[in-house]
Amino acid sequence: MSSPILVTGGTGMLGRHVVRRLREAGCDVRVLSRRKHSPGDGVEFVTGDLASGEGIEAAVAGVGTIVHLAGSAKGDEAKARSLVRAASRAGVRHLVYISVIGADRVPMVSGIDRAMFGYFGSKLAAERVVSDSGLPWTTLRASQFYDLLLMVAEQMAKLPLIPVPAGFRFQPVDTDEVAARLVELALGEPAGLVPDMAGPRVYAMADLVRGYLRARHKRRLFVPLRLPGQAARAVRAGANLSPERNVGHRTWEDFLAERLSSPRGSRSGPA
Numbered sequence: 001m002s003s004p005i006l007v008t009g010g011t012g013m014l015g016r017h018v019v020r021r022l023r024e025a026g027c028d029v030r031v032l033s034r035r036k037h038s039p040g041d042g043v044e045f046v047t048g049d050l051a052s053g054e055g056i057e058a059a060v061a062g063v064g065t066i067v068h069l070a071g072s073a074k075g076d077e078a079k080a081r082s083l084v085r086a087a088s089r090a091g092v093r094h095l096v097y098i099s100v101i102g103a104d105r106v107p108m109v110s111g112i113d114r115a116m117f118g119y120f121g122s123k124l125a126a127e128r129v130v131s132d133s134g135l136p137w138t139t140l141r142a143s144q145f146y147d148l149l150l151m152v153a154e155q156m157a158k159l160p161l162i163p164v165p166a167g168f169r170f171q172p173v174d175t176d177e178v179a180a181r182l183v184e185l186a187l188g189e190p191a192g193l194v195p196d197m198a199g200p201r202v203y204a205m206a207d208l209v210r211g212y213l214r215a216r217h218k219r220r221l222f223v224p225l226r227l228p229g230q231a232a233r234a235v236r237a238g239a240n241l242s243p244e245r246n247v248g249h250r251t252w253e254d255f256l257a258e259r260l261s262s263p264r265g266s267r268s269g270p271a
């Protein structure tokens with residue numbers, strides 16, 4: 001019997017696709033989650049918390065490969081540290097990490113940068129924890145997932161006037177396409193920092209929301225907001241884009257057409 005692959009964040013938007021695809025590839029999968037889940041279909045769950053360190057030793061025991069997807073708006077560096085410590089002791093052979101395009105290009109200079117874009121700083125810090133861990137590693141930087149932008153658009157559409165950061169563009173990507181790439185990486189040899197993965201098109205933020213409103217047959221007025229700080233300036237200059245790595249195939253329009261026409265609607269999640 002081969003050792004299971006541990007997926008942290010295996011219950012999240014991206015993680016559910018990764019878990020399904022690993023199962024389809026014939027792997028035994030272990031998922032770390034802060035909540036209890038019933039096992040099933042070749043997937044076991046270990047309850048633990050990367051923020052407190054609770055349950056992490058049990059999660060990594062006997063594991064050869066970890067796909068580390070657990071994340072939140074803050075504190076990814078500390079979570080990565082907690083995982084790496086336990087993984088090193090357990091003799092893990094490959095640590096695969098998901099980061100974000102722009103982690104190395106969105107500067108954290110002021111309190112404003114950190115308050116609004118601290119996520120990028122924390123992903124870069126977590127990348128460094130992974131690359132300095134002494135464990136064989138692979139890191140993929142991806143752009144924003146369609147599922148995330150759909151949630152954002154849904155929230156924005158509740159407002160009568162929609163504030164949109166002026167000059168912000170995104171190159172979102174299909175969540176399941178990122179999952180497919182991560183599974184390919186997890187089943188391969190450790191590769192260090194691999195080329196970015198972004199979607200097929202670059203959109204102005206307002207156009208992404210307009211696409212959603214059109215698909216929902218809604219109309220709203222937009223108010224451009226000029227965000228202060230160097231991080232916002234870097235994003236206006238395209239630090240979060242990777243036009244030469246437009247390797248995703250599915251477009252935002254195709255995603256919306258499929259997701260919003262599904263009887264499940266947009267709320268029941270991607271997996």
Ligand SMILES: NC(=O)c1ccc[n+]([C@@H]2O[C@H](COP(=O)([O-])OP(=O)(O)OC[C@H]3O[C@@H](n4cnc5c(N)ncnc54)[C@H](OP(=O)(O)O)[C@@H]3O)[C@@H](O)[C@H]2O)c1
Nearest residue numbers: 009011012013014033034049050051069070071144145148
């Ligand atoms: N969303 C995007 O557009 C995007 C773009 C590029 C990269 N990424 C990266 O991709 C990864 C997955 O993103 P996502 O959008 O799929 O996330 P998500 O849906 O918000 O899921 C977050 C996952 O992290 C787990 N988690 C959070 N805090 C934890 C903790 N303290 N201990 C253990 N598990 C914890 C959650 O598990 P439980 O709730 O079950 O405990 C959940 O499975 C993240 O690292 C994110 O930074 C996301």
